Amino acid sequence: MSSPVILEDLQEAFPGWCIWRSSAGRLWATRNGRRLSQYEIDHGLCQTIDADDVAQLAEQLREQEAAERAL
Incomplete structure (x- = not known):
């Protein structure tokens, strides 16, 4: 994946956020549609x-994304 250069590119590259x-x-991103479990936060x-x-x-x-795949 190429490096996103604008917020729209970033949103397209990471649709779960x-x-x-x-x-x-300041830039912010929060997960769409679900709350993390304590297990996920701990990891x-x-x-x-x-x-x-x-x-x-x-x-x-x-x-x-890498941390999530590793779980």
């Missing part, structure tokens, strides 16, 4: 993540 920019300019999954820029958020989203 709702992604937005806060009024302070590194996050319900919501944030980052300074699109590249950082994309990396965190890739890490979350």
Whole structure:
């Protein structure tokens, strides 16, 4: 996958997440449609993540997907 460069690209690349920019300019992503179990949280999954820029958020989203596959 190429590196997403705009929020729409990021949303398309990670459809299981709702992604937005806060009024302070920080990027956020939260999982769509389900709550994580305590087991999943204990094993590194996050319900919501944030980052300074699109590249950082994309990396965190890739890490979350990898952690989820590992479970």
